[in-house]
Amino acid sequence: MKLKKFLIATLALSVFLPFNPKEADAASPSCYNPNQPAKTYVNVSAATLWKEPGTKRTIDKYSLSNPVDMRTWTAKMPTASTRIWLTGKTETQGLYGQEIKVLKTSGSWVQVAVKDQYTSKSKYGYPGWMPKSQVIIQKAGYENCQTANIKAKTAFLYNDKSNKFLEVSFNTRLPIIKSEKDWVQVMTPSNQVKWIKKSDINIYASLSKIPKPNSNDLVNTGKMFLGLPYLWAGTSAYGFDCSGFTYSIYKYHGILLPRDASEQIKKGKFVSKTQIQPGDLLFFAYNKGKGKVHHVAMYAGNGKMIHSPKAGRTVEIISINTSPYKDEYAGSRRYLQ
Numbered sequence: 001m002k003l004k005k006f007l008i009a010t011l012a013l014s015v016f017l018p019f020n021p022k023e024a025d026a027a028s029p030s031c032y033n034p035n036q037p038a039k040t041y042v043n044v045s046a047a048t049l050w051k052e053p054g055t056k057r058t059i060d061k062y063s064l065s066n067p068v069d070m071r072t073w074t075a076k077m078p079t080a081s082t083r084i085w086l087t088g089k090t091e092t093q094g095l096y097g098q099e100i101k102v103l104k105t106s107g108s109w110v111q112v113a114v115k116d117q118y119t120s121k122s123k124y125g126y127p128g129w130m131p132k133s134q135v136i137i138q139k140a141g142y143e144n145c146q147t148a149n150i151k152a153k154t155a156f157l158y159n160d161k162s163n164k165f166l167e168v169s170f171n172t173r174l175p176i177i178k179s180e181k182d183w184v185q186v187m188t189p190s191n192q193v194k195w196i197k198k199s200d201i202n203i204y205a206s207l208s209k210i211p212k213p214n215s216n217d218l219v220n221t222g223k224m225f226l227g228l229p230y231l232w233a234g235t236s237a238y239g240f241d242c243s244g245f246t247y248s249i250y251k252y253h254g255i256l257l258p259r260d261a262s263e264q265i266k267k268g269k270f271v272s273k274t275q276i277q278p279g280d281l282l283f284f285a286y287n288k289g290k291g292k293v294h295h296v297a298m299y300a301g302n303g304k305m306i307h308s309p310k311a312g313r314t315v316e317i318i319s320i321n322t323s324p325y326k327d328e329y330a331g332s333r334r335y336l337q
Contacts, residue, residue: 029177031145040102040112041189042094043136044068045168046236049091049128053109057085066133067166070238074231080312083231087311090233091128092117092244092259095172097189100135101125108132117235117247117259126259142175142187148201149173149210149252153224153237155200157186165194169236170224171252176203210254215301215336218279222249222298222306225315230308235259242295245308245315246281249298255335261296268333276332277301282320285330293330 028034048063050056056064059082062073077083094100094114101124104111110132113125121127150172157165161183174196178185183195184203204210222245231239235248243261250257257264265283276282276299284295297307299320306317320326 029142029145031175032141032177033144034139034141036140036143038137039140040100040135040137042096042098042100042134043189044134045096045166045172046070046238047094047130047134048233049093049112049114049126049130051089051091051128053106053111053129064131064134066131068134070236074229074238080310083229083311086232092126092233093235094130095236096166096168097172097174102135103127105132110135114259116251116256118256118263119259120263136189138189138191142177145175145177145187146179147173147204147207148176148184148186148196149204150200151202151252152200155196157188157194157196159194161195169238171236171248173207179203207254213253213255213279213336215277215279217253218249218298218336219300219306221252222300222315223317225308226306226317228308228315230311230313230315232311234308240308240315242297242308242310246296246298250335257335262293264296265293265331265333268335271332271334273329273332277334279336280332280334282325282332283330284325284328286328289328289330295325295328297325299332 044066045068059076062069092114099115100112101115102110102112108131109129111127111129113122113127115125117126119126150168150170153170154167156167159165174186176184177187182198184198185193185195188194229239230241232241234240235244240248243259243264247257247259258267261283264281271280278299278301280299282297282299282305283293285291285293297305300306300317303320304317305320308315
């Protein structure tokens with residue numbers, strides 16, 4: 001019965017997500033494995049997952065299309081009130097090429113779980129609803145290839161080294177199928193061959209080979225985003241929420257934390273406030289630090305922290321003694337060994 005339900009769901013999804021062949025069928029690289037099973041991926045630069053499917057605000061159409069227009073969407077939310085509206089309505093984001101698992105379908109919407117975003121909400125990953133048009137199913141034949149990890153805040157994929165195809169976010173990961181002096185050729189989720197500048201990426205033989213960061217690496221990566229407006233549910237260079245910021249900085253350096261602050265505090269090693277080091281995470285809770293955890297920041301050294309605070313504000317560095325954080329401090333955790 002479970003198999004039958006899975007096949008029905010897959011068939012329904014495939015109506016919207018045809019299994020496309022490679023656009024450029026040059027000689028397959030040696031890392032290509034034609035026997036890999038099909039997987040489901042995000043097929044837009046940044047997919048916003050919603051708490052419920054259905055009608056949204058008119059301005060949200062820019063986040064619901066394929067391709068999405070994240071710059072226009074965020075530009076049309078210039079005030080705190082337009083961004084606060086998202087609170088409790090959006091859940092998280094998935095980046096281009098990120099693996100997801102289909103949980104349910106409802107009309108033109110699909111509920112998915114983002115696989116590498118740990119949460120107690122689902123054993124499959126962080127759940128939320130997104131348009132079917134932003135999802136694609138493909139064979140995972142390039143998983144043994146080298147990985148291009150975007151190190152720039154955003155970078156462009158190109159059709160032929162001159163014509164831009166798609167802007168993608170920091171932390172986007174795509175398999176490499178060819179490398180030249182200044183460019184690499186990558187495979188997209190829709191099995192299209194595109195180019196990206198080497199200067200925009202780090203190249204790893206595998207994700208397990210990402211170099212272990214030190215404290216300064218974490219803080220310096222976070223500083224790249226100073227001035228970036230807060231975005232509830234954000235995990236991309238178009239906007240972070242507080243835990244999306246810390247989750248994304250650590251993920252970039254090969255360390256996977258839980259997605260939410262309330263669960264990030266349960267991992268790592270307890271560190272007393274007098275022993276905190278740059279890169280450690282600081283947590284804040286209601287009821288003067290004794291209630292529910294509602295915020296997380298990264299210690300930046302010299303009595304300061306870097307964080308994405310709230311709607312209407314931007315990523316900033318402030319004193320750890322700034323109100324209300326001084327009174328709401330709930331503990332610190334270290335994730336570096």
